[in-house]
Amino acid sequence: MKKRTAYSSVWNILNTNKVLSNTGIVLLITVIIAMLWANSPWQGIYQNILKTTISISIGNFQLTEPLLLWINDGLMALFFLQVGLELKREILGGKLSTPQNAILPIGAAIGGMVFPALIYYIFNTSGEASQGWGIPMATDIAFSLGVLALFGKRLPTALRVFLVSLAVVDDLGGVLVIALFYTSGISTMDLFHAFLFFGLLIIGNYAGIRKTWFYAIIGIGGVWLAFFFSGVHPTIAGILTAIAIPGRVKINEAIFLQRLAALHTKFDEEKSVKGSLISNSQLKILKEIKVTSSEAETPLQKLENALDPFVSFIVLPLFAFANAGIHLHGKVFEVLTHPISLGIGFGLVFGKFIGIVLFSRILVFLKLAKLPKNINWYQIYGVAFLAGIGFTMSIFINELAFANEEFIYTAKVSILFSSLIAGIIGSIILIKNQKLKTV
Incomplete structure (x- = not known):
């Protein structure tokens, strides 16, 4: 392990x-x-x-809004979402997970x-x-x-790790500076709505909701929009949404391997059809393997990997x-x-x-x-x-x-x-x- x-x-x-x-x-x-x-x-x-x-x-x-603002206030929120996901991953199980x-x-x-x-x-x-x-x-x-x-x-790889860790913490510091010092004309009602949606994301996390679309819809349609109208820079929505996204697996490694072995055996025992097609029973087993694999992944890492190239x-x-x-x-x-x-x-x-x-x-x-x-x-x-x-x-x-x-x-x-x-x-x-x- x-x-x-x-x-x-x-x-x-x-x-x-x-x-x-x-x-x-x-x-x-x-x-x-x-x-x-x-x-x-x-x-x-x-x-x-x-x-x-x-x-x-x-x-x-x-x-x-003009294209420039859509890029700076809209698309860059996704950049900060990725920063938040990376920071949370490092804290949960990466280079920032131990004080030393x-x-x-x-x-x-x-x-x-x-x-x-x-x-x-x-x-x-x-x-x-x-x-x-x-x-x-x-x-x-x-x-x-x-x-x-x-x-x-x-x-050495350790030097790159040091720079990555330093830069991620630096980005978090930048977000805090933006949130605390570069905001103007704050609307307390819109800010209240933003944290209300954020609270909904937290509840969804604890309730075991693992669907990415749930966090995307509430994160963008709720948290981001509320911050946009509140006067606090909406990129903060990216960090808060990242905090709320589950960073734990549904099944541990041992259970995952057991299920995978059982499904593999079951797949081998099924009779295959002639040609390049597989039987309906084998197709159902493959779907079970996909579900099992999904349960062994964290939504946090899944979303982070999906966001990386974009x-x-x-x-x-x-x-x-x-x-x-x-x-x-x-x-x-x-x-x-x-x-x-x-x-x-x-x-x-x-x-x-x-x-x-x-x-x-x-x-x-x-x-x-x-x-x-x-x-x-x-x-x-x-x-x-x-x-x-x-x-x-x-x-x-x-x-x-x-x-x-x-x-x-x-x-x-x-x-x-x-x-x-x-x-x-x-x-x-x-x-x-x-x-x-x-x-």
Whole structure:
């Protein structure tokens, strides 16, 4: 049992890294396309596409919003649903399930959020500009894992696990920041309705409801819509829905294997018909096998696996396409030396590094945590810089933090340049560490 669990955990980690690294490549291509398009003679077409209004009508109810908002507020809720599912899985049976494994990435993530925010605030202490302190706190898990994946098997799996765990906790921190600080005009009645629907999901969980459609209908039609109208950002609905989705199997491994063996024997004993068809009795047995297999799966993991390709290759690339198309105008040097830009740049590149390394060093020094096997401090330094690739989450928070279009533009330019610098520095450190090993 332990050996099988260990092998499946390693397989899940490797499979996750493969998907995330591929996502990082797709995101990079999407960003390049968006940037080229936004700075071409056809930039007007790009802007018009994002302003296209899309309506959903059910009876007298109608919701009409531009495509950009449907992507940022609607589709990104699915991204946060996936983040919530991943976090819950890690807490229930993954790398965050034991205090010894969880302390280091959680502590590193906290340090990597606190220091960037403080550094940003040093440059922007007042006015609307001060609202952007949450922007450099974020880590783009897909991009950072994509860069790390370029090193292939030359880096230990434990280092990837550390970065994934850190980034997942970082994403949760980003969600809390959005929920607590980037909301406005809260409607208490709509918020009450949201938690009412959330309570219904919890009851469904405890009642043993395992159908994905139940959680999808109430999660989207209830929790998401209520949050949308409440003033609290609707992406929070994704996290709450994930919390409510069952993370336990209906039958344990022993019962599953017993039933499967019995059904296998029963299938063999049935007489098959001529040709390529099977008998009706065998067909019924196969249906029983499907039901049994479904009972041995958790709805949480089933939904997470189903969401992975959609979120990785549709939701995130669409978000990147819609938000990374920055039309570079004015003097770029002046933009990059603006206090907002400096706060984000120093926060992502140096704040992330200082916070992650300092908190990790303190936890290891106090013997509250220890470095994972086969990992050295130079590799932690490299990963700490890679965590400064803020892209997706940073741009997301940027859209919520500012109303001033120039501030949004300045922040986006800084996020792109800073994420690039952080990625390059992190890669150089990891390359040098590899050379030191081979000397």
